[in-house]
Amino acid sequence: xxxxxxxxxxxxxxxxxxxxxxxxxxxxxxxxxxxxxxxxxxxxxxxxxxxxxxxxxxxxxxxxxxxxxxxxxxxxxxxxxxxxxxxxxxxxxxxxxxxxxxxxxxxxxxxxxxxxxxxxxxxxxxxxxxxxxxxxxxxxxxxxxxxxxxxxxxxxxxxxxxxxxxxxxxxxxxxxxxxxxxxxxxxxxxxxxxxxxxxxxxxxxxxxxxxxxxxxxxxxxxxxxxxxxxxxxxxxxxxxxxxxxxxxxxxxxxxxxxxxxxxxxxxxxxxx
DNA sequence: CTTATTCCCTGATTGC
DNA sequence: TGCAATCAGGGAATAA
Numbered sequence: 054x055x056x057x058x059x060x061x062x063x064x065x066x067x068x069x070x071x072x073x074x075x076x077x078x079x080x081x082x083x084x085x086x087x088x089x090x091x092x093x094x095x096x097x098x099x100x101x102x103x104x105x106x107x108x109x110x111x112x113x114x115x116x117x118x119x120x121x122x123x124x125x126x127x128x129x130x131x132x133x134x135x136x137x138x139x140x141x142x143x144x145x146x147x148x149x150x151x152x153x154x155x156x157x158x159x160x161x162x163x164x165x166x167x168x169x170x171x172x173x174x175x176x177x178x179x180x181x182x183x184x185x186x187x188x189x190x191x192x193x194x195x196x197x198x199x200x201x202x203x204x205x206x207x208x209x210x211x212x213x214x215x216x217x218x219x220x221x222x223x224x225x226x227x228x229x230x231x232x233x234x235x236x237x238x239x240x241x242x243x244x245x246x247x248x249x250x251x252x253x254x255x256x257x258x259x260x261x262x263x264x265x266x267x268x269x270x271x272x273x274x275x276x277x278x279x280x281x282x283x284x285x286x287x288x289x290x291x292x293x294x295x296x297x298x299x300x301x302x303x304x305x306x307x308x309x310x311x312x313x314x315x316x317x318x319x320x321x322x323x324x325x
Numbered sequence: 326c327t328t329a330t331t332c333c334c335t336g337a338t339t340g341c
Numbered sequence: 342t343g344c345a346a347t348c349a350g351g352g353a354a355t356a357a
Binding site: 215 | 348
């Protein structure tokens with residue numbers, strides 16, 4: 054499940070490896086008919102070659118590959134997507150959904166078991182990422198902004214953290230970790246989170262993301278970085294997938310419940 | 326505007 | 342042991 058720390062790790066990996074390269078060929082598997090958005094895959098494969106990769110940025114969980122001519126190649130990995138760069142052509146893989154060759158013989162391989170991943174080739178990225186909430190690691194994410202968000206909503210606070218239009222880039226792992234950091238019960242109504250707890254949540258979100266980023270992301274299942282290596286943060290999570298294990302802070306067994314349709318892990322003692 | 330539910334997809338897990 | 346039903350999850354679409 055690539056979330057902000059995982060996508061940012063991939064971005065940094067790819068940035069050092071493919072900026073300046075020109076795309077020489079593109080292929081999309083016929084068994085991935087939903088991968089390319091807004092245009093037929095054949096059109097996408099025809100347009101991409103010839104463009105030089107100028108930069109790579111990230112917005113929430115979206116990767117934006119800036120191409121020559123002002124075009125953007127946007128990639129979302131969803132649940133099981135992998136976006137890998139290698140020095141030779143993409144190897145045989147039953148889940149290889151798209152492959153791209155670069156002008157130095159290296160390649161980008163898009164591997165995605167569940168086929169939820171999507172990509173766009175588009176002039177105006179705001180059509181794809183324009184409605185996302187603030188970047189939680191930027192100055193746009195403030196305690197006051199978070200407070201405004203929470204007071205208007207009666208949904209569980211975890212549902213708000215997962216809402217990409219509220220804050221961009223948080224998924225199931227870091228929503229649970231952030232709420233633990235802040236000592237907030239995930240089921241608590243957003244508009245009942247106190248002011249001090251809102252401050253704690255703001256800090257808790259940032260800490261969860263920064264901790265994961267420094268570990269190059271969490272590899273619970275499919276996630277690997279831009280070179281195909283696993284992250285390490287799955288070994289350090291405080292609550293996510295630690296059901297029935299003791300809380301590191303108080304020893305109470307971590308509980309698992311369903312909130313906002315997602316598995317949710319928390320310490321019933323530390324998160325009241 | 327909000328919140329809840331369904332859908333996409335397939336390997337892993339659970340239940341009988 | 343075997344096979345079917347359920348689960349996992351990001352986010353768009355749909356319903357209410």
